[in-house]
Amino acid sequence: MIRFEKVTKRFADGTTAVDALDLEIADGETVMLVGPSGCGKTTSLRLINRLEEATGGRVLVNGQDVSQVDPTQLRRGIGYVIQHAGLFPHRRIEGNIATVPRLLGWARAKIQPKVDDMLETVGLDRTVAQRFPHQLSGGQQQRVGVARALAGEPPVLLMDEPFAAVDPIVRARLQQEFLDLKKRVRKTIVFVTHDVDEAIKLGDKIAILKEGGQLAQYGRPVEILARPADSFVADFVGRERTLKRLALMTADSLDVTPGNPVDPDADAERVGAAAAEAGQPWVPVVGEDRRFQGWCDSRRLVNGHTAGQLAGGLSIATVGPGDTLRTALDAALSAESRSVVRVDAAGNYLGVITLERIAEAGLWS
Amino acid sequence: MELIRWSWVGRHLDDIGWLFVEHIQLAGLALVFGFAIAFPLSLMALRWPRLYGPLLGFTGVLFTVPSLALFILLIPYTGLSKATSLIGLTIYTLLILVRNIVEGLRGVSPHVLDAAKAMGLTRTQRLFQVELPLALPMIMAGIRIAAVTTIGLVTVTALIGQGGLGRLFIDGFTRDFATPVIVGFVLSVALAVVVDLLLVRLQSALTPWHDEAGR
Ligand SMILES: Nc1ncnc2c1ncn2[C@@H]1O[C@H](COP(=O)(O)OP(=O)(O)OP(=O)(O)O)[C@@H](O)[C@H]1O
Ligand SMILES: [Mg+2]
DSSP, rough: OOEEEEEEOOTSSOOOOOOEEEEEOOOOOEEEEETTTTTTTHHHHHHHHTTTOEEEEEEEEEEEEGSSSHHHHHHHTTEEEEETTTTTTTTTTHHHHHHHHHTTTTOHHHHHHHHHHHHHHTOOOOOGGSSOGGGHHHHHHHHHHHHHHHTTSSSSEEESTTTTTSSSSHHHHHHHHHHHHHHHHHEEEEEEEEHHHHEEEEEEEHEEEETTTTEEEOHHHHHHHHSSSSSSHHHHHHHHHHHHHHHTTTTTSSSOOOOBBBBBTHHHHHHHHHHHHHTEEEEEEEEETTTTEEEEETTTOTTOHHHHHHTTTTTOOOEOOTTTTTHHHHHHHSSSSEEEEEOTTTSSSSEEEHHHHHHHHHHHO | HHHSOOHHHHHTTTHHHHHHHHHHHHHHHHHHHHHHHHHHHHHHHHSSGGGGGHHHHHHHHHHHSSSHHHHHHHHHHHOHHHHHHHHHHHHHHHHHHHHHHHHHTTTSSSSHHHHHHHHTHHHHIIIIIIIIHHHHHHHHHHHHHHHHHHHHHGGGGGGGOOOOTTHHHHHHHHHHHHHHHHHHHHHHHHHHHHHHHHHHHHHHHHHHHHTTOOO
């Protein structure tokens, strides 16, 4: 876990790059730092591995104040990826990737397989191992940068605009690979970008920084889109743009998830099972007539009661094929389940559309 | 009249060989001493950038002192000795070496240095594993210029009784006899060319990444 406690960074020339930042990043989470140029994203990131020293407050990594840890030891346990990859031009790809394992004093027999493993992880052919960085394309170099950062098996990975210097097509591919990678390697990742779309696409959470190094909002992408803290955040994430786009799309353009509906007579046990299978506590209640009757909270359904009894009082808004996604968004936002039920033209239950799905549609279509 | 009297050359092969060896010794030692002084000076100049200007200025002034004058200035202290010759020659290598070492180290990409620091390399590891290897092409270029310059300059020290092959010039001029002059000239030029070629070879062996870059 990484924690910023009232962290301030004031440079010698008086610039306040980070101002009393409080931020907590849980293990295994990917947090995106976004904000306009000069708002202190890079500085915040570099405070974690002590490439910059805080002038106020403290940064904790796994409960330990980083200022109390030897910086070289600290850094060997934290992967770091930068925009231009920063590969060592005089070392072959293999040597670049082996940098931290060598510093950590790994046995040669352990390093070689690790290099191969890392190349595979980032989707590079083993034949590049013997090349020098300049013999690789920009996208390949960026992959090597990631491989090098991961080779020492650090629990934490810091990335500073890693995909900013490659062309849009390569970037989209690297982003997709990043999503796959982060599922496999389970690292705590802090990722700096000035591209909101990238932040929304790649982050579990987003921290939006303002000019002057202040935290404007911190939360899950959908939360920020749905409830921007202020007009700065709303403008920054382009909420208007997203809403307009959603208003132009209809519900039938989205796939539904089954949602595991239960009938009104279902007891706590059956509702619990359905919820567990769906992976979320809210279960739609659908009658024999295939009408949606409301949401049932599996956590609140006590023995002896039925799903139908709980469902009645809750939001029963649904969207049909012709309704816009804007309507769907409002419905999903007002429902505690953070989802909306989709019905067909005749009003029969079809499935569930989640808030995430709607937000994604607004951002990516 | 023949340009070169081969019989003289044949009779003096031993002497010529000795002078040749002495020439290499003087130039080689001057380079080694020059590097040994220039290297720490350069590191200091990088560590304290305010030193760099005055340092270059000082070594620059030394460089502009006419070579003969410099040797003569040293005579009161070190006499007509090998030391005088070596000190003078060493001073001449300094400017070239300091400038190239400093520029070479300063030319290392800040991104690369930043990455090295972030990977957890210590200051010393960064210097020897990253900065020096990357500055090597520039440093080697300095060594080449210094070597060629010094090999030429050694001959001047013949005037203070040293000078390796330069002594052949003095011999030839005083007797108005061309052969030793030509032999001395050809050998010292050949030495410079060969040393330069060897250094180029050494450089490509030491910097394979640079070569394959086609730069
Ligand atoms: N070494 C430094 N000395 C003085 N000021 C600095 C230094 N490094 C950064 N700053 C200033 O601190 C502020 C934050 O810089 P930082 O690099 O963290 O911004 P950023 O959010 O990463 O910007 P960008 O999106 O342009 O990369 C800026 O005003 C910058 O000029
Ligand atoms: Mg930045």
